[in-house]
Amino acid sequence: MTDVLTYQGEFESNLELQLAESVKAGFPSPADDYRHEPLDFNRDLIRHPEATFYGRVDGDSMIEAGIGDGDIAIIDRALEAADGDIVVAYINNEFTMKYLDLSHSKDGYIELKPANRKYSPIRISDTDNFEVWGVVVWTIRNWKR
């Protein structure tokens, strides 16, 4: 009675990608001595789970960086944003994802740069209501629908 069967996918668990390792029946595998933890995206791509958030790309402003409409961005808020990082910023009541350009800080402004020639950089001065919300560490694109 304690066995309760549920026909439901479990989405919490980690997907473990076992490296190919042939099974030789009857013999102890010499590879057993070299066993290693399986690869795990949750462990290896997400360094700060408590600070990690996800976003969906809306538009083509980063297309030349290889980031397209509908891609998922993994955002780490624990990281300090550095010059040249792709960041998520909040400006004019919306989230935007752009390259952070701090090279003009001494002139009193910073720029958010798109990766698309059709768009121009957004110049941020002290007076703007602006914050760097997080740093993009990975993007994910789905190919096989």
Next chain:
Amino acid sequence: MYAIIDCDNCYVSCERVFRPDLNGKPVVVLSNNDGCVVARSNEAKSLGIKPGTPYFKMARQFKEDEIAVFSSNYELYGDLTARVVEIIRQEAPRYFRYSIDECFVMLDNSSSTDLKSWGERLYKRIRKSVGMPVSVGIAPTKTLAKVASHFAKKYPGYNHCCMIDNEERRVKALKLFNIKDVWGIGRRYSAKLETLGIATAFDFASKSKDWVNSTFRNVVAFRTWAELNGEDCIADETMAAKKSICTSRSFSGQVKDLETLGIYVSNYAAKCAEKLRRQGSVASVVGVFIQTNRFREDLPQDWQFLEHTLPTATDSSILIVQAASALLKRMFKEGYQYKKAGVILNGITPSESVQLNIFGSDPETLKRLKAIDTAIDRINKLNGSETVFLGAQQFAGKSDGGKSEVLAETMRHEFRSKNPTTRWSDIIRLK
């Protein structure tokens, strides 16, 4: 030494994580059913909005004053506060969560400057990683730590971390501290204390032990007094679980029949059981109340409350729903239009300490009940709450996000924000 880490205006701060434009602006969060104000930003507090203000009375003023209004979104608050707790766990191995927005930490005896910079660092880390502002209070007792956290919140000079670590600071803090804000005092005691001429925490702490005992004859008042005087006497484990668990709601319409009322009460009982399991506790007393709309003086009025003590403390959905349904059957009367119902669990203890009643459930039955509850919790966690429920709960059908229509129908949440941390459909859009 103890530290308390307390989220500043927790629900408002959660909403602001995904709405940074609301920083510095007045924001309120409404209770279940959009009934009244349960959380206010500092700006809303300065505008004179009081907690518990009914929303329908204020809707126009909120609009005029450009106050942002949110329905409560516990799915979001639960996720963000769990992230805060995770950071606390990493920074302080000995901790326990006291409520959704408060954590106590037991600290080793490091030097004062170390603790102060630890607290400031913790604030910065939580603020940056989660976006949640917190206040840290550090002191030799839990009650004094609460006092310290109030000061950390009130005065920016403390850099979000205030420490009461010597006699001079203790006296100074208590003299500035209103007795009614002391943890454990409550409205009932503070009224009595005021008539006795006690206005500040210092006034109370300076009284003699005999005076406190003869005036109150109450262990809570005595402990509070001792703790204010620096004597550590509130046990850690008694803090970990809250005293009672209640799920209650007003229906949007009125309910006349036992069957419909039974569905609601079963749902609330199941919710309570889930809460119990989440905090790792069991309950021995199940209470149910039902009431008619007291604002409709033209209709016959009824108010009922009954409690039942279970033979064995339990966290089983099935046993708690059964007990609640039986109580409802006993109290229900034909001819009234009920507006509100609720389930209250009491006699709550940590689940390890359950004394099996030999006349109650046998261990084999308990094991089976446990397996069912584990399955319910797991499936509901994966697919959104109320995907799986007991027969007695009888949901009419599923609507968006797994919430049943029956339950959803009873809840108003006009201003509910999205769930960008728990649902893929709601993750933030990046332009």
